[in-house]
Amino acid sequence: MLRRRTVLAGAALAAASGALPAPRTARAATSGAPVRIGVLNDMSGVYADYQGPGSVVATELAVKDYGGQVAGVAIEVKSGDHQNKPDIGAAIARRWLDLDGIDMILDVPNSAVALAVADLCRQKNKVFIGSGAGTAALTGEKCSPNTVHWTYDTWSLAHSMGKAVVDRGGKRWFLIVADYVFGHDLQKSVTEAVQKAGGTIVGAVRHPLGNADYSSYLISAQASGADVLCLANAGGDTTTCLKQASEFGLNRKMQIAGLVVNINMIEPIGLKDAQGLLAVMPFYWDMNAATRAFAYRFQAAHPRHQMPNDMQAGCYAATLHYLKAVAKLGSAEDGRAVVAAMKAMPTDDPLFGKGMIRPDGRTIHPVYLMQAKSLAESRGNWDFFKLVGVVPADQAYRPLNEGHCPLVAG
DSSP states (O other), X not given: OEEEEEEOTTOOOOTTSOOOOOOOOSSOOSXXXXXXXXXXXXXXXXXXXXXXXXXXXXXXXXXXHHTSEETTEEEEEEEEEOTTOXXXXXXXXXXXXXXXXXXXXXXXXXXXXHXXXXXXXXXXXOEEEESSOOOGGGGTTTXXXXXXXXXXXXXXXXXXXXXXXXXXXXXXXXXXXXSSHHHHHHHHHHHHHHHHHTXXXXXXXXXXXXXXXXXXXXXXXXXXXXXXXXXXXXXXHHHHHHHHHHHTTGGGTSEEEETTOOHHHHHHHOHHHHTTOEEEESOOTTSXXXXXXXXXXXXXXXXXXXXXXXXXXXXHHHHXXXXXXXXXXXXXXXXXXXXXXXXXXXXXXXXXXEEEEOTXXXXXXXXXXXXXXXXXXXXXXXXXXXXXXXXXXXXXXXXXXXXXXXXXXX
């Protein structure tokens, strides 16, 4: 499924957005062709509610807030459904880059698809920004001068959660893992983090993508003697697993930690079954006035009137920063030059605040430890989490010298 939306030049800034006004352009693009952004994700499958149309909405809001044009040309946003299949994702990306004039591909949940798209963007010298993508390999051995990894990664989620939960007394862990690159990365990282913090992994099981029945996995978790059940999966898999864990009563016997949890997972199962769940995320819609202002605009524009999660917020923030770099250069033609300009400028937006992009392409910002509220604590729909801890930006991501990125000297 492909669709195109053109955001007309001169769109007014929404007063409540908190977004920065569009900067002056450096010089007009010589070709006169629009700057084209392709949002590539799962529009119809297990991740559709977690990125899907919401990532397109967030990207379009960023384009609108920027002013609808950059370097003297209009900005177009196009979307595609990769169906969680690397061959389909790569085919869409190749067509976009070869035939449709796409300058930047954004979002791309599913690590296998993200790695394929990142490689294509490097070959074609265009920009890839992973917001929904999870694998830390994008800023490690698979890093690229054409890639920026914006919102989160498997190392950050696992290490932030592992240390925080062990420090809170959760010593014995059982892992339920999605059986593909993303889940494997999470399992490796959380095992390292838990053991480093003094905990133990007492067992782990792997499940296929889009699994419907977790009963055998949950029975194994219950029999393991673990005091922490860690879900190293995402999207609909996490939602289904959480709901079934509650039906088994595991949330009353074990601390449940979800490595990739956001508000979209709480809505379908409800706080009664989710209360006490621990999660780590770099953005939550109700953190401050600026995040709330964006969230209400997003909700009004979303086809299902959902609130934004961190990955959708990442599409907004990354698009703003990308457009600033294009404006600085006066053109989107040279992807490596655009990414270099993005790295040279501090990041600063109303959703993630001030930060930076490291030489390996990793965007640096704080990560927050959140806990699902009790029914008594919640003020109503979408009021699902409370802040219980902060991982500072300089501790939230893998140290630069440990990633083995070829772009990093030494």
